[in-house]
Amino acid sequence: MTAGKPILVLGGGIAGMTAAIEAAEAGCEVVLIEKAPYLGGRVARTHLYFPKLCPPACGLEVNFKRLRNSSRIKILTQAELVELSGSAGDYAATVKIAPRYVTSACTMCGACADLCPAQRPDEFNYGLSKTKAAYLPFAMAFPDTYVIDRPSCKEACTACADACKYGAVDLSQTERRETLQVAAVVAATGWAPYDAARIDGLGYGRFKNVITNAIMERLAAPNGPTGGKIVRPSDGKAPREVVFVQCAGSRDENHLPYCSTVCCAASLKQAAYVRAQHPDSKVAIFYIDVRTSGRLEDFYASVAADPNIGLIKGKVAKVEEDAATGDLVVRAEDVLHGKQIALHADLVVLATGIVPQTQGLPAGFTVDDYGFVGNGKAGLYPAGCARRPEEVSASVEDATGAALRAFQCVVRSAHHG
């Protein structure tokens, strides 16, 4: 069946892609809009999944293929919802689409980037590296075309357009708006890592060798800024002693009052990255509680069995730096022994939590005190980390559920409309 208006999915991360694909494969029309120039969101920036320690690339590839093969999904990247009106089964959504300046004629030859004279910080790598202003977001980016970051360009420069043999660069593109008639909206706007610089005492932003778990993913990823080498940002040396700081912001009413749920398993996973890459390294993980529920308990046990990974109960409240060497000292109380502990570290990884990205959502959605979006008006459904902090597999299941609810809305409106 193909009756009814489309579903609008906000966000092209793992939850949004899943909602779009599941709804489309059930026979529904879908418009998927994504703020960034590529799909995949945070998952695309992750090195390995826990607990299997397998790369997300295969899952992403399957999803991209399903998207490409579906005739029912319209994808708009660099697009944002600016207005939503109407009611269940009959919403009018106005979408603002920024120009990509590269058309589908792009063959990803890279000639534009080769000749581009300007650079931009690479947000895909959390600013750890730079790309040209004409760039491909990442190797397996979908849509598979280059992007021109026009604000980063040198004035009146047309080097990319001149370089493109296929005429795929169109610098005359402008922002456009589109109004879509949709039956239901799925908000899968995702999350961002908590800004660790706001946590006094842990030194992020002041000490080079204090990084976040999000940055650790990029350091460990082969397509990351270091080619997959886990090294200290200050001197590029391999860290021998790595300390993970759990609940860096989470479960703290001065920062994020809720548990972000994934950081414990993420740090265990990253401890395994460090140990696999640097066999002579030692790791300590400071925690309040190790929250690895359900099947993750086995993962916890397997990582903790490594004699060179120590778990210490106690929240780190202070990190100090030796400015000359860039080495760090981590201070905590070892709660199980009742003594203060001061530990030397070459690299400190802050397990920063999940901040829902729900600020710009239309008024029909309800947002709780913490910023997570709940069920809104009929026809508006949340999914993924915008709804609650959750791991990838839960996010996928969540998105499938949201797709079903949105689909019900389409069917109802087709019958009654």
Next chain:
Amino acid sequence: MNAQLIQPDVSFIREVRAAGGSDLKKCFQCATCSVVCDLSPDDAPFPRKQMIAAQWGLKDQLLCDPAIWLCHNCGSCTTQCPRGARPGDVMAALRQLAIRNFAFPGFMGRLVANPKALPVLFLVPALVLLAIILWVPKGPATPELEFANLFPVVAVEALFFTVSTLAAIAFLVGVIRYLKALRMCCPGILLNFPPVSAEIVTHERFAQCNTNQGVRWGHFLVLWGFLGLASVGTTIGIGTMAGILRTPLPWGSALKILANVCAAGVLTGAVILIRERTVNQARRAASTYFDWLFLGTLTAVVFTGILLQFFRLAQVAYLMYPVYFVHLVLTLALLLYAPYSKFAHLAYRTVAMASTEPWKPKRKPRRLSEQGAKHCVDFYS
């Protein structure tokens, strides 16, 4: 196994919460507090352990725990607590309960801690002083207006010696009870008194503490000004009783100058401390009746003392005598309730500091590579 039978005292938990530690139960033992505290010793960190002991109602363990007195109440733990459990307030409540617990006689401890008893606290000295005005025969009136015309010197001195002796006995019994609870032999503590006294002289712990230095110097001025005033008062008391001195002392006398300098010091210090507790949002929230009773009485004693000196010099009878009466009521209250009010921290904190090791800088960081990460426990040996 070093097993210990936990015997929770539920009423004690209620008392801690009522005395200012109302958010106690929010603590989830992350130990941020112990780390942000600069006074927390490496081998016996506080206040994380005190928080769980208080949640469990371990009264006996807590009231003889020197750590509650080692805390100088800077409030860093409260500010940085991720749960809003306000450990600093809990420590202050525990100090208050310790003073109440060791009080002799016990009912006085409860009376001074009870806001409802406030009128009684000041009525008692007021009635005693009224009785002196009414029934103690006065000497011949002096040509100038003098305080002796209201209260005969002998009666006032006798009253203050009696009250001071009572307070001293109460302090002594309280401290002995505390020492017994500490189960420490006195000689060990006595040996520690010289270094502890040196710390108190300079307020060294305050300097190590995160406390803003305003509190350090406010407390410094109040303590030394008060001790100065107490010595001058005692000297004049003994001097007049022995017939060597006669009040009012002449302007140029060393005692007079010292007393005025000390009074100015206490008042300045008290204003700093009051300002800190009112302007600073966090400290205002942390301030209890128990704090204000002591700080307020002390400030009022010194303030009325300075005022009445001016009124006497101006020879204004209708201001001079009533202010003198109020001043004596406040001073009597300050002394009489000293062993039960926050004043008593003078004794208990000194003993607690003497019963523990002197403050040491934090230990040097250890390396994971020195031992297997699994053996972090070896770091402490």
